[in-house]
Amino acid sequence: MTTAVLDRPLLQSVAAPAAPAAAPSSLLGIDPAEFAANFTQVPFFIRHTLGQHPLFQVERLLQLARELPPSCIEYNAGQIPMSIEHEKTPANGLSPEETIRRIAECKSWLVLKHVQRDPAYSALLNECMAEIAAHSEAIAPGMCSPQAFIFLTSPGSITPIHIDPEHNFLLQIRGSKIVHLYDGRDRKLLPETQLEHFYCDRGRNMVYHDWFEEKGWTFDLQPGAGLHFPVTYPHWVQNGEEVSISFSITFRTPDLDRRRAMYQINDRIRRFKLSPKPVGQRPTRDALLFNGYRALRRLGLVKES
Ligand SMILES: [Fe+2]
Numbered sequence: 001m002t003t004a005v006l007d008r009p010l011l012q013s014v015a016a017p018a019a020p021a022a023a024p025s026s027l028l029g030i031d032p033a034e035f036a037a038n039f040t041q042v043p044f045f046i047r048h049t050l051g052q053h054p055l056f057q058v059e060r061l062l063q064l065a066r067e068l069p070p071s072c073i074e075y076n077a078g079q080i081p082m083s084i085e086h087e088k089t090p091a092n093g094l095s096p097e098e099t100i101r102r103i104a105e106c107k108s109w110l111v112l113k114h115v116q117r118d119p120a121y122s123a124l125l126n127e128c129m130a131e132i133a134a135h136s137e138a139i140a141p142g143m144c145s146p147q148a149f150i151f152l153t154s155p156g157s158i159t160p161i162h163i164d165p166e167h168n169f170l171l172q173i174r175g176s177k178i179v180h181l182y183d184g185r186d187r188k189l190l191p192e193t194q195l196e197h198f199y200c201d202r203g204r205n206m207v208y209h210d211w212f213e214e215k216g217w218t219f220d221l222q223p224g225a226g227l228h229f230p231v232t233y234p235h236w237v238q239n240g241e242e243v244s245i246s247f248s249i250t251f252r253t254p255d256l257d258r259r260r261a262m263y264q265i266n267d268r269i270r271r272f273k274l275s276p277k278p279v280g281q282r283p284t285r286d287a288l289l290f291n292g293y294r295a296l297r298r299l300g301l302v303k304e305s
Pocket residue numbers: 162163164235
C-alpha cells in the first residue's frame with residue numbers, strides 16, 4: 001500500500017492498495033514491511049475480520065454496558081466543535097443504555113472503556129495483541145497493559161482534537177470515520193510544555209490551528225480497516241453518515257513509562273522558572289535524571305505529579 005508522506009496532507013482509503021487481508025486463521029491482516037517501517041512513527045492501515053463478530057452486535061454491547069461499572073462508560077453530545085476543553089463537553093441527557101439504543105438519532109458519542117474486564121472481550125483483545133506483538137516486539141519490546149475500548153458514535157459526531165498515551169490500533173467495525181492525524185514529533189505543533197501538561201494529567205485536549213493541516217494526514221477509515229495511531233500524535237475524528245462502532249486496542253511498553261516520567265521531571269524543573277532540555281535531546285542527561293527520579297520515588301521522597 002502507499003506509505004504516508006510527512007510533508008503534505010494525504011487521504012488514504014482502504015479501497016486503495018491496502019494491507020493484506022487477514023489469513024483465514026487470523027483476526028488481523030498486517031503487512032510486515034510496512035509495520036516495520038512505520039510503527040510508532042507514521043500512521044498506517046492494517047485490516048481485520050471482526051466486522052460480523054458477535055461481541056460487536058448491539059444487544060451484546062448493551063449487556064456489556066450494563067455489566068461495566070459507571071466509571072468505565074463515558075458519553076456526551078457528539079455535535080461539538082473539533083477543539084474544546086474536556087470539562088466543557090456537553091452531556092446528552094440520556095443513560096448509557098438509552099444512548100446505545102438511540103445512537104442512530106441521539107447525536108452522541110459513547111465509549112465503553114477497559115472492556116477487557118469481560119472475559120470474552122479479554123480473549124479477543126489478547127488474540128489481537130498476540131498478532132501485533134509478532135511485529136511490534138522487535139521495535140518496541142515489552143508489550144504490557146493491553147486495554148480495549150469500544151466507541152459508538154452517531155452520524156456526524158465529532159471527537160475533538162486530543163492526544164493519547166498508548167500504542168493504539170483503531171479497528172473500524174461498522175460505519176466510517178474521517179481521521180485527522182498530525183505529526184506528534186513536531187514540537188511547533190506539539191510543544192514540550194503541552195506534553196508536560198498531558199503527562200502530569202492536566203488534560204489531553206488541544207487547541208487546533210489551521211496550519212496543523214500542513215503537518216498531517218487524513219484517513220478515510222472504513223469497516224474492515226484498522227489504523228495505527230502513534231503515541232501522542234494529535235488527532236480528531238469526524239464520523240460518517242452512519243452509526244459508527246470502533247474497537248480501539250492499546251498497549252504500553254516500558255519506554256512509555258520512562259517517557260512519562262521524563263516529562264513529569266521537566267514539569268517540575270519548569271516550576272522553578274528554568275527551561276529544561278527537551279526530552280530525548282540529551283540521552284545521557286535523560287538517563288541520569290530518570291534514574292535519580294526513580295530512586296527518589298522508590299524511597300517515597302517523590303510522588304508522581
Ligand atoms: Fe484518541
